[in-house]
Amino acid sequence: xxxxxxxxxxxxxxxxxxxxxxxxxxxxxxxxxxxxxxxxxxxxxxxxxxxxxxxxxxxxxxxxxxxxxxxxxxxxxxxxxxxxxxxxxxxxxxxxxxxxxxxxxxxxxxxxxxxxxxxxxxxxxxxxxxxxxxxxxxxxxxxxxxxxxxxxxxxxxxxxxxxxxxxxxxxxxxxxxxxxxxxxxxxxxxxxxxxxxxxxxxxxxxxxxxxxxxxxxxxxxxxxxxxxxxxxxxxxxxxxxxxxxxxxxxxxxxxxxxxxxxxxxxxxxxxxxxxxxxxxxxxxxxxxxxxxxxxxxxxxxxxxxxxxxxxxxxxxxxxxxxxxxxxxxxxxxxxxxxxxxxxxxxxxxxxxxxxxxxxxxxxxxxxxxxxxxxxxxxxxxxxxxxxxxxxxxxxxxxxxxxxxxxxxxxxxxxxxxxxxxxxxxxxxxxxxxxxxxxxxxxxxxxxxxxxxxxxxxxxxxxxxxxxxxxxxxxxxxxxxxxxxxxxxxxxxxxxxxxxxxxxxxxxxxxxxxxxxxxxxxxxxxxxxxxxxxxxxxxxxxxxxxxxxxxxxxxxxxxxxxxxxxxxxxxxxxxxxxxxxxxxxxxxxxxxxxxxxxxxxxxxxxxxxxxxxxxxxxxxxxxxxxx
Numbered sequence: 001x002x003x004x005x006x007x008x009x010x011x012x013x014x015x016x017x018x019x020x021x022x023x024x025x026x027x028x029x030x031x032x033x034x035x036x037x038x039x040x041x042x043x044x045x046x047x048x049x050x051x052x053x054x055x056x057x058x059x060x061x062x063x064x065x066x067x068x069x070x071x072x073x074x075x076x077x078x079x080x081x082x083x084x085x086x087x088x089x090x091x092x093x094x095x096x097x098x099x100x101x102x103x104x105x106x107x108x109x110x111x112x113x114x115x116x117x118x119x120x121x122x123x124x125x126x127x128x129x130x131x132x133x134x135x136x137x138x139x140x141x142x143x144x145x146x147x148x149x150x151x152x153x154x155x156x157x158x159x160x161x162x163x164x165x166x167x168x169x170x171x172x173x174x175x176x177x178x179x180x181x182x183x184x185x186x187x188x189x190x191x192x193x194x195x196x197x198x199x200x201x202x203x204x205x206x207x208x209x210x211x212x213x214x215x216x217x218x219x220x221x222x223x224x225x226x227x228x229x230x231x232x233x234x235x236x237x238x239x240x241x242x243x244x245x246x247x248x249x250x251x252x253x254x255x256x257x258x259x260x261x262x263x264x265x266x267x268x269x270x271x272x273x274x275x276x277x278x279x280x281x282x283x284x285x286x287x288x289x290x291x292x293x294x295x296x297x298x299x300x301x302x303x304x305x306x307x308x309x310x311x312x313x314x315x316x317x318x319x320x321x322x323x324x325x326x327x328x329x330x331x332x333x334x335x336x337x338x339x340x341x342x343x344x345x346x347x348x349x350x351x352x353x354x355x356x357x358x359x360x361x362x363x364x365x366x367x368x369x370x371x372x373x374x375x376x377x378x379x380x381x382x383x384x385x386x387x388x389x390x391x392x393x394x395x396x397x398x399x400x401x402x403x404x405x406x407x408x409x410x411x412x413x414x415x416x417x418x419x420x421x422x423x424x425x426x427x428x429x430x431x432x433x434x435x436x437x438x439x440x441x442x443x444x445x446x447x448x449x450x451x452x453x454x455x456x457x458x459x460x461x462x463x464x465x466x467x468x469x470x471x472x473x474x475x476x477x478x479x480x481x482x483x484x485x486x487x488x489x490x491x492x493x494x495x496x497x498x499x500x501x502x503x504x505x506x507x508x509x510x511x512x513x514x515x516x517x518x519x520x521x522x523x524x525x526x527x528x529x530x531x532x533x534x535x536x537x538x539x540x541x542x543x544x545x546x547x548x549x550x551x552x553x554x555x556x557x558x559x560x561x562x563x564x565x566x567x568x569x570x571x572x573x574x575x576x577x578x579x580x581x582x583x584x585x586x587x588x589x590x591x592x593x594x595x596x597x598x599x600x601x602x603x604x605x606x607x608x609x610x611x612x613x614x615x616x617x618x619x620x621x622x623x624x625x626x
Contacts, residue, residue, distance in 0.1 A: 002100050002122060004115060006189055007048060007107030011122045016101050022528050023615060025498035025535070026058030026101065028084055029542040031073035034104060035082070036545060041552050045077040045181070046163060046188040048108035054095075054154075054194070057500010061096035061202040061281075063214040064521050065221055065513075066502035068093050068281025070171070076180035077188075078165045078342075078397050079418035082440045082549040085168075085182045086497055087154075088280035088288075089175035094152040097198025109190040114142065114155075117196040127192040131161060134335035135170045142195050153195045157337025159385040160187035164395040166342035166420070170334060174290070174304030175280065178339035180419060180441050205527030213520045220512040221284050221505060231287040231504065232277055236308040237267025244316075247573035248428035251316050252371060253348040254414050254566050257425045257573035265315040270306060270323055278304060285504060291327045298324040303331035305340075312423030313344025318351060318377055325374035329381055336385035341444070343384060345420035346394040347377050349401070349413055358407050365389045414564045416443045421564055427571045427581045431482045434589045437561045438486065440546040446503070448489040477580045483593035491539035492518075498542065541614040544597075544606055548619045557604030561590055 003012040016030075024030045031053045038051045052074045059067040070092035076083035095103070098119050105115075112127040130138050135157045143149045152172055159167035160183035167183030168176045177183075204210045231238070240262060243249040247257040263269050270291065278288035292302040306314075306326055314320065314329040333340045353359045354369035367390070369376050383391025393401050398413035398420055414421045419442025426433035426443075435448035464473045467488045468481030495518050496503050505513040519535040522528070530538075550560055567581055574580065594601045598610030611619050 001102040001104060002117070004103060004105045004122075004124070005107050006105065006109040006113065006124070006191060009109070009124050011124070013122075018526075018528065021058065021526060023538070024542065025495065025522065025538050027055040027060075027069075027500055028071040028073070028086070028494065028497035029538065029545075030102065030498075031055040031071050031084065032082075032542055032545045032549070034102075035073050035075070036549060038104075038106075039075060039549075041554065043075055045075040045080060045185060048106070048189065050075050050185055050188075052105040052182075052185050052189065052191075054103040054105075056092040056096050056101050058101075058498060059521060059525055060101075060500040061093040062204060062525060063211060063218075064282065064499070064501060064525070065214065065218045066280070066283050066285065066505050067500045068283065069497070069500045069502055070095075070177075071497055072169060072177045072182050074182060074185045076182075076418075076441065077163070077184045078179075078181040078399075079442055081417060081442075081553060081555070082546050083180040083182060084441065084497075084546070085177035085179055086446065086503075087169070087171045087175050087177035088283075088502065089152070089171040090281045091152045091154050091171040091175075091196065092500060093281045094196050094198045096202055097200050098196050099198065099200050103194065105186075105189060105191060108188065112190050112192050114193040114195060115191065116146065117194065117198075119197065119199055130192045132158060134158065135173050135337055136335055138193055139173050142193060146195065146197075148197060151195050151197050153193050155193035155337070156183045156186050156191075157335055157385070159336045159338045159395075160184055161192075162385065162387045162395070163187055164338060164384060164387065165397040165400075165418075166339040166346075166395075168333075168337050168339045170337050174278075174334055175288075176334070176339070178341065179444060179446075180339075183337050204525040206524040210521065210524035213517070213524055217505075217513060217517050217521065218284055220517075224512050231285040234267030234271055235277070235287040235289050237270055237289070237306065237311055239308050240266045240311055240316075241268070243424075246428060247571065248425040249316050250312055250423050250425055251573070252319050253317055253345075253352045253412060254421075254425060254564075255352070257428065257571050259316045259319070259321065261321050262316075264321040265311045265323055265326065267308070267311075270311070270327075274323060274327060275306075280502070283502065285502070287504060291330070293324045293327050296324050298328040301328040301331045303327065303334050305330045305334075309423050310340050310344070313341050314347070314377060317344055317348040317423070319371035320374050320377060321372075322374050325378065329374075329378055332378060332381045332385070336381070338381070338385055341422050342397065342420040343381055344377075345414060346384060346398060346401070347380050349398050349409075350380065350390070350394060352412055353405060353409060358405050358409055359390070363390055411565050414566050416562050416564050417560065419443060421567075422446075425571065426563065426567055428574055429476045430479045430581070430585065430589065431476070431485050433563060433567065433581050433586060434479075434482050434593065435486045435489065437563050437586060437590065438490075438593065440550055443563060447493060448486055479585050479589045482589050483596050486593065487540075487596055490543050491515075491536050494539035494542045495535055498538070537614065540597075541616060544610070544614055544616060545619070548606070548616070548622065551605060552622050557590070557594075561604060
């Protein structure tokens with residue numbers, strides 16, 4: 001571990017204890033434990049005391065499939081709750097090659113700096129000349145300064161410097177640790193970037209057995225025709241048309257779930273006209289895209305993406321069907337360092353405010369925020385990143401902005417706990433509704449991806465039925481079986497994040513990568529034996545610890561496990577007519593989930609027995625009252 005004290009410009013190297021890996025696996029799990037230890041209730045997320053923790057996956061840099069992920073953890077300025085953001089690219093393996101699994105950043109520099117890691121040599125360097133630069137220019141100037149174009153850089157853009165509540169950290173320019181304002185925390189520390197060059201090796205405890213397990217996992221993924229072919233051809237954007245057909249593609253700020261001419265913003269269209277596949281380190285899927293606009297008013301725009309969430313947030317949510325404009329908006333967000341989900345949500349929220357007459361011409365500085373106005377969307381993205389004009393209000397996120405606008409704006413700010421909801425209309429999916437309500441960072445899918453509910457292959461259907469314990473586990477509008485399905489997903493996602501493996505390995509290919517594969521690769525890599533039951537136990541342990549962080553903040557299940565008000569309104573696009581999600585159904589699923597987890601069914605607080613079973617006895621004194 002590298003412990004970096006920016007206030008005193010000191011760097012300390014500490015070993016990663018084997019006991020810590022045994023109990024928390026690595027990456028996300030170790031980050032969660034460190035965050036708990038380094039923070040107290042009521043900590044200001046933008047204060048120097050908020051740690052910013054970078055945790056590579058335990059299998060990062062190895063031959064394990066899709067193992068190039070990294071978790072970044074801190075307290076969120078958007079929600080004032082637990083925050084973890086996960087990112088791919090090649091930064092995490094490079095850090096491993098330099099000899100480090102974790103970076104813990106503390107304090108605040110008195111001027112802009114960047115961290116330079118060159119194997120054993122670690123320096124805090126002046127970055128005043130980089131402050132104000134976009135991420136593309138920052139990456140270029142650092143590589144020129146250090147005379148090596150193969151250096152990997154994680155950095156913030158102007159949005160992070162301006163403390164935008166949904167600023168992101170960009171890894172190698174185009175991969176995003178996005179949600180909850182993680183980039184604002186980095187900006188609050190005057191830390192512009194971390195640059196790393198690693199020339200070392202990765203050693204594993206049992207090379208032959210590890211390689212056999214990793215190769216078996218790779219072959220299994222490549223043999224899954226659905227997940228491999230669909231992801232390689234269209235990436236995450238493959239879901240746009242299907243969501244639209246089901247009436248669950250967010251349109252006009254979730255007012256409905258269907259948009260005409262959806263093909264113009266589909267993964268199929270984007271792949272045909274603009275994009276080609278890109279891959280993170282050790283990836284077998286190549287689900288990423290890299291797009292370039294070669295003609296028209298947005299000619300010259302080029303960037304990674306657009307992903308499903310981009311096509312929804314900058315597209316259907318805003319009633320925009322111009323893929324070239326969406327790619328340009330994607331480029332702006334990446335260069336400025338902004339979470340596309342929240343940035344696009346703020347645009348669609350502002351458009352609805354405009355539609356309802358809550359934002360007047362003088363508020364908008366002459367900007368026409370009519371639905372479908374792509375140029376206005378692009379202008380608003382720039383304004384938010386630099387906090388100019390109406391962009392200053394919107395840069396604080398929809399919870400704060402709606403409160404200031406008033407006149408009922410809170411009812412159509414599609415957020416919960418301060419985080420804007422990702423592009424899944426949970427009115428059409430009971431498992432996603434439950435998962436979004438439980439997610440410790442707010443309503444999104446990257447703590448629990450419940451695609452198994454939709455049973456797109458016979459194998460996945462069978463697994464979903466087995467996991468949920470009910471034939472109705474694959475009925476998206478039935479609450480039955482959903483708590484078990486969600487808990488299973490939470491646990492395996494937790495383990496994947498700890499190991500640094502992309503969650504798509506167990507999202508798109510449930511029958512291929514499972515707890516057994518993960519336990520085998522972990523054990524043969526680290527030399528720490530781990531059974532299937534033990535590794536799932538660790539996944540649940542981490543989920544529980546993350547919840548404990550939020551409970552320590554004084555939150556209760558009544559104000560924590562919630563969804564945006566709009567999710568309980570009728571959706572005219574759902575094939576079964578009126579809204580299928582009710583507060584009663586959500587409450588029923590939550591109570592069943594609490595019981596399944598060993599939590600108090602009335603308060604949602606883990607019981608003393610559950611904490612003991614998970615090895616979390618140190619949490620008892622904070623919030624268990626039995």
